[in-house]
Amino acid sequence: QLQLQESGPGLVKPSETLSLTCTVSGGSISSSNYYWGWIRQPPGEGLEWIGNIFYTGGTYYNPSLKSRVTISVDTFKNQFSLKLSSVTAADTAVYYCARLNIQLWFVNDYWGQGTLVTVSS
């Protein structure tokens, strides 16, 4: 059974860079059938798509975050990572990693449990 697990600091200072890693187990990240992505949810609010990456390194980012976001992949470790620079309190959210299934109409069919990142000094 595929599992995704987010990891990283739960507290980040304003103006610093948020860094999270998603470890994929039970399946290979190096498949042409999937993208791997990040989605966030501020407390009490809705879902916001951040971006996706293919195992070859190709990326798509939300235009509203594009100037601050970098998503990368490490196929040897079966992981992908998110960096969000110059964070503010507005970036406080639960961050989810998820699989985007190209063969299933581009749905996010597997999700991590999510990790809360708080931006505060």
Add this chain to the structure above:
Amino acid sequence: DIQLTQSPSFLSASVGDRVTITCRASQGISSYLAWYQQKSGKAPKLLIYAASTLQSGVPSRFSGSGSGTEFTLTISSLQPEDFATYYCQHLTSYPPSSFGQGTKLEIK
């Protein structure tokens, strides 16, 4: 960018009720729409994709319909475990992939 608007934002219903949630797209998106269920403190769970295809393992009381700009999620007979927040999502390989603002389904 395509915007998705869900209605209502809040819905109060009783066990056994039939409920319908609507998702409207700002442009036609054919059948590229999914529905997710999210319970408090949990990740969203895929219910329906391609507007009307039930994900494996999802109870048949859930159904989806629509195409173009108007879509609906229907729960035919609410069960206690169905009280949650529901989101629609535009399915696309090109950014951005947008979500509706959510519909919170509460027990009356």
